[in-house]
Amino acid sequence: xxxxxxxxxxxxxxxxxxxxxxxxxxxxxxxxxxxxxxxxxxxxxxxxxxxxxxxxxxxxxxxxxxxxxxxxxxxxxxxxxxxxxxxxxxxxxxxxxxxxxxxxxxxxxxxxxxxxxxxxxxxxxxxxxxxxxxxxxxxxxxxxxxxxxxxxxxxxxxxxxxxxxxxxxxxxxxxxxxxxxxxxxxxxxxxxxxxxxxxxxxxxxxxxxxxxxxxxxxxxxxxxxxxxxxxxxxxxxxxxxxxxxxxxxxxxxxxxxxxxxxxxxxxxxxxxxxxxxxxxxxxxxxxxxxxxxxxxxxxxxxxxxxxxxxxxxxxxxxxxxxxxxxxxxxxxxxxxxxxxxxxxxxxxxxxxxxxxxxxxxxxxxxxxxxxxxxxxxxxxxxxxxxxxxxxxxxxxxxxxxxxxxxxxxxxxxxxxxxxxxxxxxxxxxxxxxxxxxxxxxxxxxxxxxxxxxxxxxxxxxxxxxxxxxxxxxxxxxxxxxxxxxxxxxxxxxxxxxxxxxxxxxxxxxxxxxxxxxxxxxxxxxxxxxxxxxxxxxxxxxxxxxxxxxxxxxxxxxxxxxxxxxxxxxxxxxxxxxxxxxxxxxxxxxxxxxxxxxxxxxxxxxxxxxxxxxxxxxxxxxxxxxxxxxxxxxxxxxxxxxxxxxxxxxxxxxxxxxxxxxxxxxxxxxxxxxxxxxxxxxxxxxxxxxxxxxxxxxxxxxxxxxxxxxxxxxxxxxxxxxxxxxxxxxxxxxxxxxxxxxxxxxxxxxxxxxxx
Numbered sequence: 192x193x194x195x196x197x198x199x200x201x202x203x204x205x206x207x208x209x210x211x212x213x214x215x216x217x218x219x220x221x222x223x224x225x226x227x228x229x230x231x232x233x234x235x236x237x238x239x240x241x242x243x244x245x246x247x248x249x250x251x252x253x254x255x256x257x258x259x260x261x262x263x264x265x266x267x268x269x270x271x272x273x274x275x276x277x278x279x280x281x282x283x284x285x286x287x288x289x290x291x292x293x294x295x296x297x298x299x300x301x302x303x304x305x306x307x308x309x310x311x312x313x314x315x316x317x318x319x320x321x322x323x324x325x326x327x328x329x330x331x332x333x334x335x336x337x338x339x340x341x342x343x344x345x346x347x348x349x350x351x352x353x354x355x356x357x358x359x360x361x362x363x364x365x366x367x368x369x370x371x372x373x374x375x376x377x378x379x380x381x382x383x384x385x386x387x388x389x390x391x392x393x394x395x396x397x398x399x400x401x402x403x404x405x406x407x408x409x410x411x412x413x414x415x416x417x418x419x420x421x422x423x424x425x426x427x428x429x430x431x432x433x434x435x436x437x438x439x440x441x442x443x444x445x446x447x448x449x450x451x452x453x454x455x456x457x458x459x460x461x462x463x464x465x466x467x468x469x470x471x472x473x474x475x476x477x478x479x480x481x482x483x484x485x486x487x488x489x490x491x492x493x494x495x496x497x498x499x500x501x502x503x504x505x506x507x508x509x510x511x512x513x514x515x516x517x518x519x520x521x522x523x524x525x526x527x528x529x530x531x532x533x534x535x536x537x538x539x540x541x542x543x544x545x546x547x548x549x550x551x552x553x554x555x556x557x558x559x560x561x562x563x564x565x566x567x568x569x570x571x572x573x574x575x576x577x578x579x580x581x582x583x584x585x586x587x588x589x590x591x592x593x594x595x596x597x598x599x600x601x602x603x604x605x606x607x608x609x610x611x612x613x614x615x616x617x618x619x620x621x622x623x624x625x626x627x628x629x630x631x632x633x634x635x636x637x638x639x640x641x642x643x644x645x646x647x648x649x650x651x652x653x654x655x656x657x658x659x660x661x662x663x664x665x666x667x668x669x670x671x672x673x674x675x676x677x678x679x680x681x682x683x684x685x686x687x688x689x690x691x692x693x694x695x696x697x698x699x700x701x702x703x704x705x706x707x708x709x710x711x712x713x714x715x716x717x718x719x720x721x722x723x724x725x726x727x728x729x730x731x732x733x734x735x736x737x738x739x740x741x742x743x744x745x746x747x748x749x750x751x752x753x754x755x756x757x758x759x760x761x762x763x764x765x766x767x768x769x770x771x772x773x774x775x776x777x778x779x780x781x782x783x784x785x786x787x788x789x790x791x792x793x794x795x796x797x798x799x800x801x802x803x804x805x806x807x808x809x810x811x812x813x814x815x816x817x818x819x820x821x822x823x824x825x826x827x828x829x830x831x832x833x834x835x836x837x838x839x840x841x842x843x844x845x846x847x848x849x850x851x852x853x854x855x856x857x858x859x860x861x862x863x864x865x866x867x868x869x870x871x872x873x874x875x876x877x878x879x880x881x882x883x884x885x886x887x888x889x890x891x892x893x894x895x896x897x898x899x900x901x902x903x904x905x906x907x908x909x910x911x912x913x914x915x916x917x918x919x920x921x922x923x924x925x926x927x928x929x930x931x932x933x934x935x936x937x938x939x940x941x942x943x944x945x946x
Contacts, residue, residue, distance in 0.1 A: 192243035196251070199238065199484070203386065203529055212386040213239045215530050222255045224542045225501065227432040228501040228532060229467045230257050232388045232407040233268060235530070238431035238863045239387055239704065240269045245424045253429060258544055261431045262465075267424035270390045271380050273416050275312040276367040277419055278697075278873055278900035279394035281343055281833075284312070284350045284357075285904045287878050288824040289839040297844055301822050306356040309424035310377050313360040313367035314347065315664075316873070318692040319699035320623070323660045324685040332690045333363055337812045339897050341906060342832045348889035349818045361809040365691045368395075368400040368627040369664030372484055373513045374803040376401050378502065379523040386526045386824065392419055396491040396867075397725060400627055403484030404509060405502035405532075410491065424501050430496060432467045433458075434545030437474025439554035443783045446724065447482040447634050448743035450553065451628075452561045458493035459567035461549065468495040469545070474553045475500065480509035481632035488628045489725050501534040502527055514800035560746065562727050563738035564589050565864060572746070576759045579617055583717060587926075589864065592717050592737065603710035607656045614718070615757075620703055621720035621733060622653075622751035623660045624686060624744045629723040630663040633794045637743035638786045638855055639686075639934065640677035645779035647683045648751060653751045656707050660875035662694035666802040667794075675793040684748060696724030698874035699898065700733045711735050719752040728868045729918035734875065749776050767911040809912040831889050833907040856935040859914060860922040869916045871909070875899030880930060881911040 194200075199217035203210045213235060215223050226234065234254045240246045241497050246267050253260045275283060285417040289303040317340045322331040337344065344362065351359035360370060366521060369854065376757075377389040389406045390563035391398065396410035398568070415425055422897075458468065468490065475483070483500045490498035500506075510520050527533040534540075558572040563582060568589060570578045578590075583599050585591030602615040614620075630634050653659055661681060663669065669688060672678040693699065700720075702708070711718050712735065720727075721736040727739035750756060808814075819825050826835045861869070876882050885908060886896055899915065902908040920926045923933045 194241050195243070195248055196241055198629060203522075203525060205525045206518065208384070208522075210381070210384050210522060210526070212526060212529070220255060224531075225466070225544045226255075226257055227434070227469045227543055227545060228534065229407060229432060229469050229499045230254065230499060231405070231530075231532060233266065233389060233429075235388055236390065237266065240424070240457040245269070249751070251748055253291070257429060261546060263272050265426050266429050268427050268788055269424045270308070270419055272309040272311065272389075273306070273388065273392045273420050274367060274371055274391055274393040274395075274398060275374070275416070276316050276395050277308065277312065277314040277347065278903055279413060280312040281347065283413055284347060285396065285833060285836065286417055287354060288350070289836050291823055291900055292835065293839040293842050295823065297842075305354050306420040306623070308420060309356050309358070310420055311358045311360065311371070312347065313364065313370050314344070314362040315364075315366045315370075315692040316697055316699070317343070317362060318690040318694060320658070320660045320662070320689050320694050320701040321910060323658050323689055323701070324655075324687055326682070328559075328660075328687050328689045333812070336362060337477055337875075339895065340901060341816070342830060343901065344813065345816050345818050346824070346833050346904065348813070348816050349824060352818070352820070353612070353822060353824070358807065360486075363810055363814040364806050365666065366627040366630070366664035366693055367395060368397050368488065369631040369708055370806070371401050372404065372631055373665055373799055374806060376404060377519075377924050378405060378510065379526050381519070381522065385487060388532070392425065394414055397488050397627060399490035399773060400484050400488035402487035402490065402497050402499045403763045404480055404506050407497065407499065407598065410497050428465065430465060430467045431546035433461070433495070434543075434548040435468050435470045436472040436548055436550040437470055437478075437553060438472055438550065439474055439552040440477045441553045442558060444780065445556045446558070446560055446638065446743040446745065447485040447632055448629055448635060448741075449556050449559050450482065451486045452559050452566075452741065453556050454486060454551065455493040455561070455567050456569040457549065457551065458495065463493060463495040466495055466546070467497045467499055468493070468602065469499045469501070471501075471536065471543075472539070473537050474551070476503070476505070477553060479632075479634065480505050481634065484530045485628055485632055489566065491726060502532060503534045503536055508694055509821050510794050512794070512799070514796045514803065524623055547761055549749075558743075558746070560721070560740040560742045562740035564727065564729050566726055566741055572926040573759070573761060576757055579756050582738075583616055594717070598715070599817050601714045601716065602685055603714040603716055605706040605710045607704060607706055610655070612654065612656060614716065616717045617738070617755045618716065618718050618756040619721055619750050619756060620658055620707060620711070620718045621658045621660070621695065621700055621722065621736060622747050623700065623720070623722040623724070624747050625660065625662045625722055626696035626724035627692050627693070628696075628725040629744055630668055631665070633790045634786055635723070635744045636663070636668055636672070637675065637677070637789045639748055640672055640675070640681055641781035641785060641789065642745045642748055643684050643686065644677060644680040645781065646748065646765070647680045649774045649779060651752050651766045651774060651779075653685045654754050656699070656704055657685070657751055657754065658703060659751050660689040660695060661686040662689050662692060664691065666691060667798050670798045670802065671793045675789055684751065686748065695720075695722050695732060695756070696726065698731050698733070698872075703733065703735060708735050717744050719756045721747050723747050726868070728866055730872070730916045731868050731874065745780070756848055761765055803843075823907070829889075829907070831886055831891055831908065832902060832904055834907055836906050857923070857933055862922065869914065869919050871913060872916045874898055876902075876912070876919065877915070880915050882908050882915060885911050
């Protein structure tokens with residue numbers, strides 16, 4: 192069937208070229224003007240893909256009637272592309288390889304199994320903070336990364352040549368969402384001179400970061416992503432859209448991190464699960480694109496499907512700053528103007544209708560953190576000490592540890608590098624500037640570096656046992672820190688470059704010094720981590736850190752210097768200066784003017800062009816990998832990383848009828864805030880766990896276990912890793928933290944390790 196809306200396919204001339212597009216104006220339907228911008232993108236996709244089979248004319252009518260149909264009907268959506276990171280991307284490529292085997296076994300043409308839309312896979316989740324606080328940390332960590340993951344990387348490199356429409360961004364290039372923001376995102380697609388909005392789904396929940404530049408997209412499960420890769424529309428409930436009205440200007444002492452933590456708390460309290468959040472109002476114009484991306488990044492933490500910022504002149508300026516071509520920016524701007532998708536946030540649009548509206552005055556945002564166990568539990572910086580001390584004795588829960596007075600008084604002593612140290616509850620043992628959430632934002636990165644400069648010049652330092660690290664999301668950060676001559680001050684405080692990847696934020700924080708771990712365990716201390724990440728669920732950052740706080744990069748440095756979260760920065764100094772004077776946080780905090788001056792001088796378009804011009808060329812280690820050739824992957828039975836999944840090995844042309852489930856019993860009884868970190872952890876594999884025992888049984892040394900995330904290409908490991916989070920509280924065991932449950936054969940119950 193021909194597209195029934197071909198009448199609205201119009202021409203657009205830009206710079207001597209003629210493009211084509213499906214014109215929303217040409218629908219001549221007044222309902223379009225009242226639609227939120229995010230819903231208009233869903234409408235355009237449906238119009239362009241209407242074929243009477245996958246997308247029906249009735250679907251377009253349902254979208255146009257959004258005010259009445261939101262949350263009540265399902266619509267098909269065909270994203271323009273798919274983005275993957277390696278933890279979740281490896282299983283997707285494994286499935287494609289297995290499909291080819293099945294296709295050949297069933298007499299078909301294996302070469303027909305390919306992604307039908309562009310797929311970008313960024314290898315960013317494998318590198319760990321094995322080495323920190325040394326000038327060669329990044330080199331050593333990348334060397335260990337390749338040693339551990341050679342088999343995975345070989346498989347992915349094979350996939351990059353075996354499959355069409357699959358781009359692999361090699362390890363060491365950056366974090367998937369920052370690479371997406373700075374390089375991969377199109378904003379407007381140009382396919383054979385047909386223009387349409389960029390949109391995507393990704394196998395990582397923080398895919399939403401790209402919403403900050405007006406790109407519609409969110410995280411989905413692997414099966415949904417694979418369906419989109421193979422040309423199928425995804426079925427979704429037409430969402431409600433919460434309008435978030437921003438007014439005012441951020442105060443001089445606040446950062447984009449403080450803004451997003453404040454928004455996260457507010458939206459969690461409202462309840463926006465399954466909804467889009469669309470930001471509007473004059474306050475948006477006060478935010479840089481990096482600030483907006485930080486807010487969009489944490490949409491999963493505030494519960495929304497998207498945190499969407501429509502495109503405006505700031506977006507176009509960002510495209511120029513990050514080295515996109517003048518030609519592409521020209522047709523992007525022309526297209527968005529023609530479609531009425533280019534916004535001026537200083538001019539309100541009364542025509543747009545939202546399901547509900549919230550408001551935040553940016554000038555009221557104060558410095559803050561979130562924790563100790565959830566990203567929505569915001570704590571004002573001024574309340575931090577009191578809040579942590581209260582949590583020690585509070586009932587066990589999201590804000591409590593249930594300690595008795597004699598337990599709270601405990602301390603632990605140890606020797607490290609020839610010095611004696613004593614720590615107590617709240618001791619900071621990990622301070623990490625990490626994660627796409629913040630490292631994509633020059634304002635907080637350069638703010639942290641300027642704070643480090645001021646601290647070093649004042650004679651402050653970080654205790655040697657604290658594991659400090661800097662793991663930015665792209666090589667651009669390294670460039671502007673070095674050009675501004677600020678990396679040397681970060682190094683002086685132990686924040687040496689450790690790698691380009693998620694690292695501490697995903698749980699790849701590496702080991703603590705053995706004497707430190709022993710001290711924590713010996714006295715059962717509630718030790719702390721402070722990181723510029725987006726998640727701090729129990730057991731995620733490090734198994735020995737029970738309190739973890741999300742904070743801006745400058746505050747990560749401040750708490751590293753303090754060495755504890757039990758400090759009131761307003762009343763207590765960070766340390767003593769060279770001349771014997773007390774140094775407070777306010778004394779070394781950089782001004783907004785100084786930060787902006789440094790950005791203007793040192794964050795340049797040429798840096799982005801230079802870094803990303805070589806992004807797909809790889810590095811020496813990647814390029815030296817010897818990979819198999821051919822359409823079919825040569826599976827190895829002995830592999831504990833890559834395994835041919837069983838569901839394709841027995842597949843027939845006619846599907847086997849689904850059998851009903853009978854006599855099923857409860858496996859687990861869990862409470863609230865159960866996340867993917869509990870269900871399918873990505874972090875370390877315990878030697879005592881079912882997954883660890885399986886690997887040892889296959890001859891894998893515990894030193895080479897790697898992580899659950901790195902082994903997601905092997906279903907035998909992952910089925911044993913289900914619910915393997917050591918902080919999982921099972922009500923069937925009276926809330927005991929354990930990877931065990933009660934097994935119920937017939938009527939007898941007993942404790943059995945899950946497997």
